[in-house]
Amino acid sequence: MSVIVTAILALLGLAMAFGALLGFAAIRYKVEGNPIIDEIDSLLPQTQCGQCGHPGCRPYAEGIAAGEDINKCPPGGEATIHALADLLDVDAPELDAEHGEEKAKQVAVIREDECIGCTKCIQACPIDAIMGSAKHMHTVIESECTGCDLCVEPCPVDCIDMVTLDKGHAAWHWDPPKPGHIIATDKPSRIEGVSI
Amino acid sequence: MTSSNIIASTREVYDFHGGIHPEEMKSLSNQTPITKPAIPPKLVLPLQQHIGKPGKIIVEIGQKVLKGQMLAEADGFISAALHAPTSGLIESIGDHPIAHPSGQSDTCLTLIPDGEDRWCELEVCEDYLALAVNEIQRKVTEAGISGMGGAGFPTAVKLHPPKQAKVNTYILNAAECEPYITSDDRLLRERANDVIAGIQIVASILKPKECLIGIEDNKPEAILALREAVFGTDIEVCVLPTKYPSGGEKQLIKLLTDKEVPSGKIPADIGIVCQNVATVAAIYRAVRYGEPLISRITTLTGMNIHQRGNVEALLGTPIDWLISQYDYRPATKNQRLIMGGPMMGFTLMHSDVPVVKTTNCILAPGKKELPIAPPAQACIRCGLCADACPAELLPQQLYWFSRSQELEKAEHHNLFDCIECGACSFVCPSSIPLVQYYRHTKGEIRQHKADLLKSDQARERFEARQLRLDREKEEKDAKRKARAEAAAKAQATKKAAGESSAAPSGDSNDPVRMFEPKSSEVSQQEANTTPEIETVDLEALKLAWDKAQSKLDKMYDALEDAKANNPDNVAKLTRAVEKNQMRVNQAKLAWNKASETKAQPLKVETETTEQITKIESVDIEALELALGKAESKLMKLQSALDNAKPEQVEKLTRAVEKNKGRVESASLAVNQARTSTKTNNETEIELPDLPALELAFEKADSKLAKLQNALDNAQPDQVEKLTRAVDKNKVRVETAENAVLAARAMLAKTVTSTEAGDS
Secondary structure, three states: OHHHHHHHHHHHHHHHHHHHHHHHHHHHOOOOOOHHHHHHHHHOOOOOOOOOOOOOHHHHHHHHHOOOOOOOOOOOHHHHHHHHHHHHOOOOOOOOHHHOOOOOOEEEEEOOOOOOOOOHHHHHOOOOOEEOOOOOOOEEOOOOOOOOOOOOOOOOOOOEEEEEOOOOOOOOOOOOOOOOOOOOOOOHHHOOOOOO | OOHHHHHOOOOOOOOOOOOEOOOOOHHHOOOOOOEOOOOOOOEEEEOOOOOOEOOEEOOOOOOEEOEOOEEEEOOOOOEOOEEOOOOEEEEEEEEEEOOOOOOOEEEEEEEEEOOOOOEOOOOOOOOHHHOOHHHHHHHHHHHOOEOOOOOOOEHHHHOOOOOOOOOOEEEEEOOOOOOOOOHHHHHHHHHHHHHHHHHHHHHHHHOOOEEEEEEEOOOHHHHHHHHHHHOOOOEEEEEEOOOEOOOOHHHHHHHHHOOOOOOOOOHHHHOEEEEEHHHHHHHHHHHHHOOOOOEEEEEEEOOOEOOOEEEEEEOOOEHHHHHHOOOEOOOOOOOOOEEOOOOOOEEOOOOOOEOOOOOOEEEOOOOOOOOOOOOOOOOOOOOHHHHHOOOOOOHHHHHHHHHOOOHHHHHHOOHHHOOOOOHHHHHOOOOOOHHHHHHHHHHHHHHHHHHHHHHHHHHHHHHHHHHHHHHHHHHHHHHHHHHHHHHHHHHHHHHHHOOOOOOOOOOOOOOOHHHHHHHHHHHHHHHHOOOOOOOOOHHHHHHHHHHHHHHHHHHHHHHHHHHHHOHHHHHHHHHHHHHHHHHHHHHHHHHHHHHHHHHHHHHOOOOOHHHHHHHHHHHHHHHHHHHHHHHHHHHHHHHHHHHOOHHHHHHHHHHHHHHHHHHHHHHHHHHHHHHHHHHHOHHHOOOOHHHHHHHHHHHHHHHHHHHHHHHHOOOHHHHHHHHHHHHHHHHHHHHHHHHHHHHHHHHHHHHHHHHHHHO
């Protein structure tokens, strides 16, 4: 009998000790906020364009964390969808065409002689990448512009163009080699040079 | 030749992992001495022929320049200057295709030579070994020398070693391991003394413990020349077994010192500096003769060039012109041109690109010389690539990761340690273009990192902006609150000042509520009035009429004013004017009636009490009417005050106070009249009902009008509320009207009955 009591007491003691330890850990090492939101946010392209229907990338990250579809981000495109699918361990869907198409990276450029200095684009820019003040010419800081498009609409004189960036040879990198034919005798005339 | 004697090296040479032995093909071009081509008709000089920032142009279009004159100066530390390769005229500055695998264009200076080839003044220095360190550094910087082996790293940077990093070993890279290329070989054979002098200059700055020259054993003549040149110095010539890529910087270091450069580090981190033969020769020319880097030795080779050999080409020489000078005869059209060797070079997209500081070879292979690679087949996991890899990587794994674009995994497998030598592709039995995959994946990873950096930056900016907007909103709210409080206080004090002149502080956003406090106030005022005036006469009526008339006049003025200035108020004012017109008429009518009835008792002194009662009742009616009017006017004025612009407030406040006084006096008069009537005639009990009812009706009507007005101008979210209020008030107006009508009818009956009784 005393053996059982001892065992129960020992287990009870252990349970209490570990319970106290866990309770302490739960308070001491409490994780603030939802860490998955940060992880999702870090995968989004941060254009802050609002094409997903949210007022920025972080709100969309919060939406995804709450169970929203992951295919609403045209600037991120396939790559972002795949990265999100990997993170959340779900199947990667196709990009939802309702929210837009994947386009090459662009930046906004103000035709400066046409700018009337209305500051409307400055207010529209989600990342403060447009410089200027009232009745003075505005200009886009190219290195900061995410190409979100949001400044084009408010411009009363339509002097903002979205241009695809030509970064020159410094940012150029090799294309992937073209997939060759498995059988060497297949259409040799169409074989393209892949090696030097 | 007694090659065994020459080649025998005193120093132990180590080995590096992997490597391949491709066909050397060096004898194609190393048999003839270096030649100097004529001056080309045009020179195209890219601003960026080195790693780092492009140079800053210091000449203008149309400017005449001398040979060796600086055209662009180094822009920052990691940058290089550019000089005129011959005397002539700067024709243009603009984009021109450059020697780059992408085939893209870059900013270039175009120089049209004048044929005189006249040097600018040069800074000759006989005793170059006695020069101060910073003098040498300055001369090298000004000469615009950058690495001529391939990467093109500005040489001056290598000659500025950080103070704490001691250089133990200086290595001269004369391995020239890539097939076909013989420019270093020829340079060493013909100008070995220049090279050795160059090493001595560099050594005088870096002060290394040992100076080594690494050279492959397939260049016996060059080794012989070097051995002669180094005689009497402590420079050691180390002969290496021929194996590709022994000329790779990290591989050469491993061969000579058995040290490995850690991943992601540079040789300087382990106390080693490595330089190319041609670079060192250029340093010597710059320091000794003051000659900037304006030409370089380039190998012209390949079966399509029939006069193969090495040429000392001016920088900027168009390649198509250069090869045409050496009997370039392509077997078929569109034969490719390769800049660099067959292993690490790249096919040129344009044949008019210029020779630059890093152009060590131009290869024009014949049709069957460098055949196009057969199609890639499936990887059979033979592992030959791993055996061949000089960087000891796992090319197979990297291949899978590259194909599936698993950038992170590829990076973890040390993709960036790949030197892109192409040994893996060379040995692959399935002809998989492995190195091409790695190049692409490296680019993708760099791009991805740049994007990540940019997105982080964007996120930061976005969050900063969000914070700013929140802060601004808070500030605005606080300001608004403070203003509202101040206004409330001001009104409270005003209220306290004049006990009857309580200004309503109702919420102006809610048009329905706006009217409630006022009506209650009015009733309060009614309750407060005490009978003081004894007699009721025509004067009161006359006064009411006058007032109405003056108000009407004022309204006309306001209407005119509104027509001129404020079109949206016109409709409102017009309605108000019509109503007032009506009132004026009513007041006039009442006065006329009253004066008639008053005149009657004056003429006929024997009036009956019944008649007097009638007169009095009429008087009361008129008085009450006047009171109602005055009250409604007051209400209107107050509502106008609520909505008034700042500059009108004062005026309106005055008007409101004036009208309040009038209302008071009018209500006093009414009450007086009522009480007197009551005492005078018992039969007239029902009579006071009528004026009260009329008053109620009047009030309800004016309130309704106001509500409708408000409804017309209301914002969408208030419409529903207002519509409900209007409907409710309509019902009230109707009931009031009905009551008035009924009362009138009753009164008329009573009057007639009394009259009938009299008669």
